[in-house]
Amino acid sequence: MERFREFAHKHLSEVVEDLRNFCALPGMAGRPEELQAAASWVAQALEESGLRVEVLSAGGPPVILAEREVAGRPTVLFYDHYDVQPAGEEREWLFPPFSPRLYRRRLYARGAVDNKGTLLARLWALRAWQDVEGGLPVGVRFLVEGEEEVGSPHLAEFVLRYAERLRADGCIWENGTVSADGRPHLYLGMKGLLSVELEVRGATTELHSGWATIAPNPAWRLVWALSRLKSPDEEILIDGFYEAVEGPDHEEILRVRRLPFPETDYLQAWKVPAFLQGMSGSTLLLCQFYSPTCNISGLSGGHVGPGERTIIPAVARARLDFRLVPRQRPEEVLEQLRRYLDREGFEDVHIRPLGSPLQPFRTPYEAPFVRAVVEATRRAFRKPPAVFPIAGGSGPIFLFGQGLGLPVVGLGIAHPGSQVHGANENVRLSDLERGIVHVAALLGRLAEGLPG
Amino acid sequence: MERFREFAHKHLSEVVEDLRNFCALPGMAGRPEELQAAASWVAQALEESGLRVEVLSAGGPPVILAEREVAGRPTVLFYDHYDVQPAGEEREWLFPPFSPRLYRRRLYARGAVDNKGTLLARLWALRAWQDVEGGLPVGVRFLVEGEEEVGSPHLAEFVLRYAERLRADGCIWENGTVSADGRPHLYLGMKGLLSVELEVRGATTELHSGWATIAPNPAWRLVWALSRLKSPDEEILIDGFYEAVEGPDHEEILRVRRLPFPETDYLQAWKVPAFLQGMSGSTLLLCQFYSPTCNISGLSGGHVGPGERTIIPAVARARLDFRLVPRQRPEEVLEQLRRYLDREGFEDVHIRPLGSPLQPFRTPYEAPFVRAVVEATRRAFRKPPAVFPIAGGSGPIFLFGQGLGLPVVGLGIAHPGSQVHGANENVRLSDLERGIVHVAALLGRLAEGLPG
Numbered sequence: 030m031e032r033f034r035e036f037a038h039k040h041l042s043e044v045v046e047d048l049r050n051f052c053a054l055p056g057m058a059g060r061p062e063e064l065q066a067a068a069s070w071v072a073q074a075l076e077e078s079g080l081r082v083e084v085l086s087a088g089g090p091p092v093i094l095a096e097r098e099v100a101g102r103p104t105v106l107f108y109d110h111y112d113v114q115p116a117g118e119e120r121e122w123l124f125p126p127f128s129p130r131l132y133r134r135r136l137y138a139r140g141a142v143d144n145k146g147t148l149l150a151r152l153w154a155l156r157a158w159q160d161v162e163g164g165l166p167v168g169v170r171f172l173v174e175g176e177e178e179v180g181s182p183h184l185a186e187f188v189l190r191y192a193e194r195l196r197a198d199g200c201i202w203e204n205g206t207v208s209a210d211g212r213p214h215l216y217l218g219m220k221g222l223l224s225v226e227l228e229v230r231g232a233t234t235e236l237h238s239g240w241a242t243i244a245p246n247p248a249w250r251l252v253w254a255l256s257r258l259k260s261p262d263e264e265i266l267i268d269g270f271y272e273a274v275e276g277p278d279h280e281e282i283l284r285v286r287r288l289p290f291p292e293t294d295y296l297q298a299w300k301v302p303a304f305l306q307g308m309s310g311s312t313l314l315l316c317q318f319y320s321p322t323c324n325i326s327g328l329s330g331g332h333v334g335p336g337e338r339t340i341i342p343a344v345a346r347a348r349l350d351f352r353l354v355p356r357q358r359p360e361e362v363l364e365q366l367r368r369y370l371d372r373e374g375f376e377d378v379h380i381r382p383l384g385s386p387l388q389p390f391r392t393p394y395e396a397p398f399v400r401a402v403v404e405a406t407r408r409a410f411r412k413p414p415a416v417f418p419i420a421g422g423s424g425p426i427f428l429f430g431q432g433l434g435l436p437v438v439g440l441g442i443a444h445p446g447s448q449v450h451g452a453n454e455n456v457r458l459s460d461l462e463r464g465i466v467h468v469a470a471l472l473g474r475l476a477e478g479l480p481g
Numbered sequence: 482m483e484r485f486r487e488f489a490h491k492h493l494s495e496v497v498e499d500l501r502n503f504c505a506l507p508g509m510a511g512r513p514e515e516l517q518a519a520a521s522w523v524a525q526a527l528e529e530s531g532l533r534v535e536v537l538s539a540g541g542p543p544v545i546l547a548e549r550e551v552a553g554r555p556t557v558l559f560y561d562h563y564d565v566q567p568a569g570e571e572r573e574w575l576f577p578p579f580s581p582r583l584y585r586r587r588l589y590a591r592g593a594v595d596n597k598g599t600l601l602a603r604l605w606a607l608r609a610w611q612d613v614e615g616g617l618p619v620g621v622r623f624l625v626e627g628e629e630e631v632g633s634p635h636l637a638e639f640v641l642r643y644a645e646r647l648r649a650d651g652c653i654w655e656n657g658t659v660s661a662d663g664r665p666h667l668y669l670g671m672k673g674l675l676s677v678e679l680e681v682r683g684a685t686t687e688l689h690s691g692w693a694t695i696a697p698n699p700a701w702r703l704v705w706a707l708s709r710l711k712s713p714d715e716e717i718l719i720d721g722f723y724e725a726v727e728g729p730d731h732e733e734i735l736r737v738r739r740l741p742f743p744e745t746d747y748l749q750a751w752k753v754p755a756f757l758q759g760m761s762g763s764t765l766l767l768c769q770f771y772s773p774t775c776n777i778s779g780l781s782g783g784h785v786g787p788g789e790r791t792i793i794p795a796v797a798r799a800r801l802d803f804r805l806v807p808r809q810r811p812e813e814v815l816e817q818l819r820r821y822l823d824r825e826g827f828e829d830v831h832i833r834p835l836g837s838p839l840q841p842f843r844t845p846y847e848a849p850f851v852r853a854v855v856e857a858t859r860r861a862f863r864k865p866p867a868v869f870p871i872a873g874g875s876g877p878i879f880l881f882g883q884g885l886g887l888p889v890v891g892l893g894i895a896h897p898g899s900q901v902h903g904a905n906e907n908v909r910l911s912d913l914e915r916g917i918v919h920v921a922a923l924l925g926r927l928a929e930g931l932p933g
Contacts, residue, residue, distance in 0.1 A: 058788060115788040117687060179789055220691070224789060232751035235569060235903040238802050239672070239873025241776035242769045243756045248777035248799075249711065256708030259701065261826070299684035304695045317694045324693035325700035326792050327785035331778045332800065336510060336567040337631055337676060337836050339802045339875075340778050340902050347700075348784065350690050350791045374713070384789050421691025423791075450792050451687040 030408060030470060036157040037465035044153050044461055045136060047074070049129040051145045052138035056112045058179040064090040067111040071148070071173050078152040079159050080171065087190055089183035090175035094194060097169055103475050104168030106197035108429065108437075109148040110177035113140040114450050121452035134458045141456040143449045144203045147441045148173065150464030151201075157469045166476035170197060174425075177203075180222065180385030181425035188428045198479060199398030200429045201471070204420050205441030207460050209294040213406050213414040213467070216439035217399060218391030218430070220321070221353030222423035223362050224383040227251060228346045235331065235340040248330040248345040254375040255347055258323055258366075263305060265323045267369045273356040277319050281418065284394070285318065286311045288415050291445060298446040318418050322352040348383070352423060359386030388427035390437070391419050397479040398436035405474035406440070409467040440467065482860060482922060488609040489917035496605050496913055497588060499526070501581040503597045504590035508564045510631040516542040519563040523600070523625050530604040531611050532623065539642055541635035542627035546646060549621055555927050556620030558649035560881065560889075561600040562629035565592040566902050573904035586910045593908040595901045596655045599893045600625065602916030603653075609921045618928035622649055626877075629655075632674065632837030633877035640880045650931060651850030652881045653923070656872050657893030659912050660743040665858050665866040665919065668891035669851060670843030670882070672773070673805030674875035675814050676835040679703060680798045687783065687792040700782040700797040706827040707799055710775055710818075715757060717775045719821045725808040729771050733870065736846070737770065738763045740867050743897060750898035770870050774804040800835070804875060811838030840879035842889070843871050849931040850888035857926035858892070861919040874901075892919065 037044075051074075056067030068084065068091040075082045080095035090112070098104065116126035116139050124130040129138035140146070151171075158165050172195065174184055188195065206214040229247035236244050259265050277285065292309060296302070304313055326349065331342030351362055363382060370378050392399060394416065406414040420439055430437045442464040448454045489496075503526075508519030520536065520543040527534045532547035542564070550556065568578035568591050576582040581590035588598070603623075610617050624647065626636055640647065658666040681699035688696050711717050729737065744761060748754070756765055778801065783794030803814055815834060822830050844851060846868065858866040872891055882889045894916040900906045 114790055115784075117784060117790060117792070121686065222791070224791065226785070232753050234573065234751075234900060234905065236751060236900075237874060237902040238774070238776045238778055239804060239875070240769075241774035241802075241804060242772050242873065243760060243765055244751060245753055245757055246777060248780050249707075251780070252704055252707045252777065253713045255704045261701075261705045299686075299688060299696060301684050301697055305697055308695060313695055317692075320694050322690070322693035324690045324791075324793060325698060325704065325783065325797075326690055326790060326794065327783035328700050328703070328780045328794075328797055329782075329785040330780040332567075332569060333678070333779035333781040333798050337800075338566055338569060338778060338902065339674070339676060339776075340569070341776060342778065342780075345777075345780055346785050348789075350693075352691060352693060421694065422689060423691070448686060448688075450689040450790065453686065 030466070032161045033157050033466050033469040036160055037153070037462045040153065041458060041462050044149055045131070045458065048136060048141065048146055048149050051149065052129040052140045053127055055127050055139070056175060057115060058112060058176065061090065064112060064175045068093060068175055071111045074152055075171055078155040080169070085191065087183045087187035092187050093171070093173040094191065095171040097165055099165055099168045102167045103198040103479065104170060104196065105475055106170045106172065106195060106200045106435065107151055108200055109151070109171065109173045109203050110144050110175060111173055112175045112178050113143070114178045117452055123453055135455040136458065137453055137455045139454050141454050142443045142447045143454065144177070146456040146461060147203050147464065150442055150461055151468050153465045154468030154472065157465060158472060166472050170195065177424060180387055182385040184425045185428055188432055192433060195433055197435060200435040200437040202424065202426060202437050202439035203441060204422060204439035206443045207463065208289070208291040209445060210291070211410065212289060212412060213410050214417055215402060215406060215414045216417045216420040217394065218419040218437070219389065219423050219426045220419060220421060221357060221359050221389035222387040223351040223353065223359035225349050225363070225366070226346055226381045226383055227254065227349065228344065228379045228381065229377055230344050231341060232343055235343050238339040238341050241341055244341055246341045248342050250375070250377060251330065251345040251347055254370060254378045255325065257373050265321070267365050269365050270362065274321060274354055275356060277315060282315065285314050288314055288417065290314055294445040317421060319354060321354050321357055324350050326350055352421060353389050355389045355391050357389060359388065387423045387425060390427040390430040392430060392436045392438065396436040397481070399438055400480045401474050402438045402440065402471060405471040406467060408474065409470035410463065482918070484613045485609050485918050485921040488612055489605070489914045492605065493910060493914050496601055497583070497910060500588060500593065500598055500601050503601065504581040504592045505579055507579050507591070508627065509567060510564060510628065513542065516564060516627045520545060520627055523563045526604055527623060530607040532621070537643065539635045539639035544639050545623070545625040546643065547623040549617055551617055551620045554619045555650040555931065556622060556648065557927055558622045558624065558647060558652045558887065559603055560652055561603070561623065561625045561655050562596050562627060563625055564627045564630050565595070566630045569904055575905055587907040588910065589905055589907045591906050593906050594895045594899045595906065596629070598908040598913060599655050599916065602894055602913055603920050605917045606920030606924065609917060610924060618924050622647065629876055632839055634837040636877045637880055640884055644885060647885055649887060652887040652889040654876065654878060654889050654891035655893060656874060656891035658895045659915065660741070661746040661897060662743065663862065664741060664864055665862050666869055667854060667858060667866045668869045668872040669846065670807070670871040670889070671841065671878045672871060672873060672875050673809060673811050673841035674839040675803040675805065675811035677801050677815070677818070678798055678833040678835055679706065679801065680796065680831045680833065681829055682796050683793060684795055687795050690791040690793050693793055696793055698793045700794050702827070702829060703782065703797040703799055706822060706830045707777065709825050717773070719817050721817050722814065726773060726806055727808060729767060734767065737766050740766055740869065742766050746897040769873060771806060773806050773809055776802050778802055804873060805841050807841045807843050809841060811840065839875045839877060842879040842882040844882060844888045844890065848888040849933070851890055852932050853926050854890045854892065854923060857923040858919060860926065861915070861922035
């Protein structure tokens with residue numbers, strides 16, 4: 030372990046330089062040239078890490094497959110992506126989102142964690158092994174795609190087509206956190222995702238609000254429809270929505286009770302006085318792991334800005350995302366939503382699905398691969414990880430977990446203030462360094478074979 | 482009358498040229514130079530119409546007083562304004578809002594009706610009298626201010642200070658409509674106005690929506706608060722809101738039943754299949770005249786636009802305007818709103834009043850001045866006007882009606898598709914022409930003295 034720690038420490042400034050260059054290539058959905066540039070960068074970085082690289086596709090932007098088999102040893106598959114979320118309002122950023130800047134031992138940029146920083150920590154772990162030991166202890170494969178942030182619409186086709194090339198003993202996902210006090214968090218699954226836009230139209234143009242007595246106002250219709258979707262006590266009211274939801278069994282509740290969760294770190298990072306409904310302790314975590322969500326990610330309509338405009342808006346829109354727990358299906362939730370809005374008298378609310386829906390997936394605690402990753406994490410951090418049954422986020426994990434039958438564990442370098450998807454996304458340099466050691470330890474542990 | 486009609490017809494292209502020049506000077510709240518330019522233009526136009534002009538102020542942008550007394554004759558006061566509402570989304574406009582364009586016998590520009598076109602019709606009526614008769618038949622005063630669209634915050638002070646200079650036998654307001662079939666609508670009052678912004682804040686930055694289980698979402702809070710303000714059957718739920726509201730008496734109901742209202746014109750102009758709650762006929766008009774409103778004029782929060790961002794918004798905002806009927810007071814409604822939100826558990830919803838509140842005011846049908854204006858309108862249009870007890874819009878009418886004790890009647894050149902306050906505001910050239918004749922007829926009728 031010590032030689033890997035030394036390697037990571039010694040090469041940290043090179044890793045940061047790599048990450049700066051990588052983050053300066055945005056890679057945003059719908060911009061093929063950006064995606065191409067980011068993909069080429071990744072392909073080269075994988076090659077320089079000693080892997081055989083192929084740039085493939087199944088109809089979308091490039092999917093990069095890289096591999097190095099080690100005869101007689103297990104093989105691990107790393108899932109990563111080179112695309113990023115849009116930056117959002119640039120004025121909310123301390124530094125321009127695609128001009129990476131170091132500040133107080135953190136690198137700020139869109140993608141600094143999700144997923145560029147995480148991918149680089151992995152590549153530098155391979156380099157560490159080759160530098161320290163002259164080779165790799167296990168087989169590794171990387172699948173790096175460019176559509177994760179829009180629901181990976183072409184990945185199912187790709188995984189089907191290249192299933193043979195993706196054989197492995199387990200899959201490492203791109204997500205994982207290190208708490209402020211340095212305790213790593215692993216994730217055994219991800220929630221499903223359904224994103225939609227609700228739109229209501231009134232008159233074809235804005236009207237003088239003196240007509241508000243008799244002219245339809247799409248903003249009111251939207252507000253009333255939304256208020257029927259979730260009650261102020263956070264209960265989602267869509268008929269049948271909770272039918273497939275399974276609560277934790279007794280053993281799972283006991284596990285969750287033992288999990289640490291740095292509540293204060295999160296409250297401080299978010300600058301809020303309390304979590305929803307004053308939750309804390311295991312209630313908080315049980316809700317996070319076992320509850321699906323119905324989230325408003327955007328609202329728009331009429332005029333809110335400089336100047337006053339007393340008008341009736343012509344159109345009002347809301348963006349919603351539903352994070353789903355295992356056994357819920359996004360396609361079914363979409364149908365439930367339509368049926369429910371109709372039944373409640375909101376046939377005028379148009380639903381437009383956004384991106385591709387994602388299925389939820391969870392790996393059981395007991396999987397041997399999980400136990401090996403836990404043991405490796407303990408070695409790298411000198412303390413046991415907290416193993417979270419599922420993450421709040423979503424990804425195409427179902428294709429690997431259910432589709433390829435692989436155990437999947439999320440492991441990475443986020444911290445509670447990383448602002449993934451928000452403004453000022455950032456990675457702590459210490460997490461980059463520890464992330465290299467973490468993956469190096471994982472490769473070493475897997476070489477010892479999976480526990481029986 | 483015929484000679485005024487000939488004058489208006491002959492000079493229409495000059496009127497249009499004037500209006501083009503006037504509309505090219507925006508005059509937007511918060512932009513002193515624009516307001517100054519528009520005010521100077523007005524002062525000169527008033528002077529060229531044969532009036533003695535003074536440019537005054539009571540702390541805000543210029544207020545222009547112009548007058549010409551005629552010994553032994555009544556005096557009429559015209560209220561107008563040179564400021565305009567912001568253009569809104571410029572991409573919604575057929576032509577740039579401040580580059581006036583003629584298209585199908587309409588002039589398109591912000592202010593084409595409200596209030597620049599209306600003011601010009603009045604000035605050209607004065608010129609008509611002087612051209613046709615060599616002088617004016619009655620005394621006229623004009624008060625033209627530059628803060629109407631933001632609630633006339635300095636006008637109360639001005640009216641108090643210059644009350645003596647504003648003496649008159651009646652006041653003509655800036656609003657009035659001509660239906661598609663050429664029937665003029667007069668208005669005997671205006672609703673009051675309270676505009677507010679509601680704001681809810683969550684975490685200091687947007688969060689990954691994977692935290693929607695436990696992190697507060699200000700957009701949901703806002704939706705729930707709004708949904709408690711008005712029910713889907715359009716009932717405003719704020720405690721005490723309707724207490725001061727008086728319904729129409731039997732005689733007023735009978736009057737309203739006789740009023741024409743071009744329902745089809747409005748439905749076609751707005752391109753909606755029906756009015757709110759399927760109302761029509763006298764129900765529609767009784768609602769328009771005697772009901773206060775609670776209107777959402779804007780909604781914003783998080784991300785609704787190109788790209789997908791699965792986030793929890795950091796802040797959510799709504800703009801509301803309340804149009805109030807006589808005896809309701811905006812200051813009281815503001816207090817009721819705060820008390821109600823608190824009582825309903827929405828202490829976290831911040832209320833920011835916008836602009837200046839406006840009091841409602843109505844002149845009685847029976848006022849002699851009203852009867853004179855009705856008679857003049859009949860002469861100009863060769864058909865009787867529809868007299869509406871109150872307009873849906875708002876203005877500082879209370880200062881003149883209640884403050885100076887004047888009867889006030891709104892008379893003007895809008896049509897059902899004028900899009901006042903919306904995109905593509907426009908005036909029909911035929912309405913400009915008829916508007917000149919209308920005001921000329923009014924001056925003539927007033928010269929005969931008010932009915933006893």
